[in-house]
Amino acid sequence: MAMTTKERLSAQFTLRPAATAPELMAESTATALSAVSGEVDVFDIDPQIADTAALLDATDLPPATSANCVLVAGSRGGEERIAACMVLANTRADVNKRVKKLLDVRKASFLPLERAVNESGMEYGGIGPIGLPENYRVLIDSRVAEADELIIGSGIRGSKLLLSGSALASLPGAEVIEDLANEIG
Template identity: 85%
Template sequence: MTTKERISTQFTLHPAAAASELLAAATAEALPTITGDVEVFAIDPEIADTAALLDATDLSPATSANCVLVAGSRAGEERIAACMVLANTRADVNRRVKKLLDVRKASFLPLERAVAESGMEYGGIGPIGLPGSYRVLIDSRVAEAKELIIGSGIRGSKLLLSGAALASLPGAEVVDGLANEIV
């Protein structure tokens, strides 16, 4: 059974462009910049966190991609990236992301700041609609996925799209080895 088939047995899928009430404002505004189908489904906000959603849907971690916001600075210039990695991997912040950002030290963006700057809710932050100054780094395994679940910007819904659609986001960079398998 595909991810979409499994999701549609528990939730009602809608074309995301026709269901802006299920999206953060920034996400809804940025949707037209993506090539490909993007669907949205409402969920109980209590299962917005990846592990809870996967438990509730009995899906594999390889069907869900997390958005991790990372920051660092060099010569007084702050550099921020949204790293899209599969739920069964972890962003390689200390090596790969640090090198891509060309900073000496990279760390996760503080929660309060991530929420304030993205205009999205914790547990729902996704790459669609993030500030234009953020780089969007997509692990190649995410870009290759046929179907993915990602944040919609709010805790009460999730997006379903292909990795190719996600990689079509303006300025997105597909990166080999952005994440490491969780062992």
């Protein structure tokens, strides 16, 4: 029988219940963790492998085991609208069609890096949906919500979180969206 993602990660890293290791997360992530229903583990990583492709190479895990958080913004009538889009690593957020329509904006684009880091209180390469500002919508691709085990950002480059898609979808205000992302390739 094939090993689970958790079993494979446990062979390389020390997984701990995230609630017992707030020092391994951004402060906002650690604070917001109690809003997640379900088990959430955290594990230390070398910050050099924080980017998804590097982590997957280092762990020999497939892209469908990791979800990326993409911050997208647009405005309508002078009102800015921001969303955190959670998509599997083997997909790309459909920013120009699906996200733009969901935000009800004329043009949607990625939130500038410096602004994303400053507003989230998280490090680039570690941004995740848990602990983002309350005015950010959290849009979760249905494939992410259906996953048994997912690796996501902890808010810092030196660790990652492991949880189920349903736990992620339990975030207050999270919206599960069909076809939020397109397959890559």
